[in-house]
Amino acid sequence: MKKRGKSQRVLPGFGLTLGFTLTYLSLLVLIPLGGLFLMTARLSWAEFVQKAITDPRVLAAYRLSFGASLIAALINAVFGFIVAWVLVRYPFPGKRFVDSLVDLPFALPTAVSGIALTTLYASTGWIGRLLDPLGIRVSYTATGIVVALTLIGLPFVVRSVQPALEDLESEMEEAAASLGATRFQTFRRVIFPAVLPSVLSGFTLSFARAVGEFGSVYFIAGNMPMKTEIAPLLIIIKLEQYDYLAATAIGVVMLIASFLLLLVINGLQNWSRRYQ
């Protein structure tokens, strides 16, 4: 007779680990976020709407934060895929070095990358000097914000696409080719569906990271009200004006909006997995 019940799992102690997980998440995530909602509850609904939703300055900040993050994540999804493709498929000298470069934005203090980018892209900087005659301003504009967010989001896409590409054997492409598929058809019908879920999860991570980013954007943005002021900066400005309630209210709106967006993207991801 087989013994049924408790010890079927490889690792025992489900109750203990679940308890640990819940406590751990509560201490680090749930309680601080709960405090945010509790603090916001001190505002009446009308005050909340006025402070965190209808104020034109706050609206402009949301639009900029989410808009720039989306653009940056899209750029990363396309170019991060190409970087991952090169790193997985082609052997070349210095490949390992390039590969480790991808991780740098993870480790670099974001203020450092922000200052470096600002200096490079300012109209007196090495790159900015070349762009300036073309009428392209990067530092202290919304374009600069997208550049900074693209930098910090890049590793997320590359690192999530790489394993998926490694799993995808080149025999599959050869098989597709031998069955008469063109290069584009092979990409569209074979490679793309297989890596789409991982591109989407890289996109999500990169987007989520960008929405919360402050350090690098602060230096490159110029921080002009209504134009280049991101929502996290506005939260700090509200705090420094001792308007704690407005700061938490904006925080809550950001939290809910990010949550909804991540939910939608996760839904997309599940939908794309069905293809396989």
Next chain:
Amino acid sequence: MNLFKKHLPAAVIACFAISVFAESLELLNVSYDPTRELYREFNEAFARHWKATAGQNVVIRQSHGGSGSQARAVIDGLQADVVTLALAYDIDAIAEHAGLLPKDWQSRLPLNSAPYTSTLALLVRKGNPKNIRSWEDLVRPDVQVITPNPKTSGVARWNYLAIWGYVLRRELGEDFARKLNDPACADEVAAAQSKARAFVAKVFKNVPVLDRAARGATNTFVQRRIGDVLINWENEILLSKNELDSAGVEIVIPEVSILAEPVVAIVDKNVDRKGTRKVAQAYLEYLYSPEGQDIAGKNYYRPTSADAIAKYKDQFPSIELFSIGDVFGGWSEAHRVHFADGGEFDRIYQP
């Protein structure tokens, strides 16, 4: 040997107790950015003075940062014995939001609790290529102005009010402070105020970057070479004169400007809990003493005692200074009209 062993613990405890007792007199002075050098020197002088008069050792620890964020740190629980901040509004905020000191704190020390004053100076590129001589030049379309954000930076509020006050002075003449409070001049004043509003808005249209605090703005101007003119504390600019020379910038001091009064106060609830009221009180009063005043002057703050004023006369260009009380009705009024959400400053950026 035995004796030694027996008494060792007691000896250790005694040593510990003595050291605790000796270190127990410790003050935390929470200050704003450019006072680093001033208080480094003043703290040593006060420690010597306190040792000589009260026979106690006192250690003064310093904390520096943007004036507004320092006030917020005290509100959120930083155990400051004394606060020495850039403007009265920030100490008002501590009184209002945390109740750590009474609301009439400013009347507890002489001269509105401002032992030293300062004003604003303009920093321009070497040789003054854009020929910037006064506030008037800041509205020229070819001039880029660097100032931090008045919503968050102490000096930026002074900058903003200095420019606004300058226009009132230009429009209303020498006795503008009287006219501002004279109902008979209401029409003239209203016209001058709207000129000032347009002028200030024009200056801020020339600002390409708004940093959060003074040091950030200085870096933007000096290190990253953005902009044609930086508005900053006179004391900070004079202090770094030698370094500024090699950085390729020059000083211009406008002829009419605001009298900036950095203020000091005891944080009552904190000193009462720590039992440091007496030494904290003496510490702040010593800022008004001959030695305190001399140190202020040496560090390019404008002293307030007659002797020190005479001694450091040549260091400061003599210019016409107006006070925030006379022209803006004090800090809380200035804040309500100009810097609160929906105030004059916000309207500059409204499309």
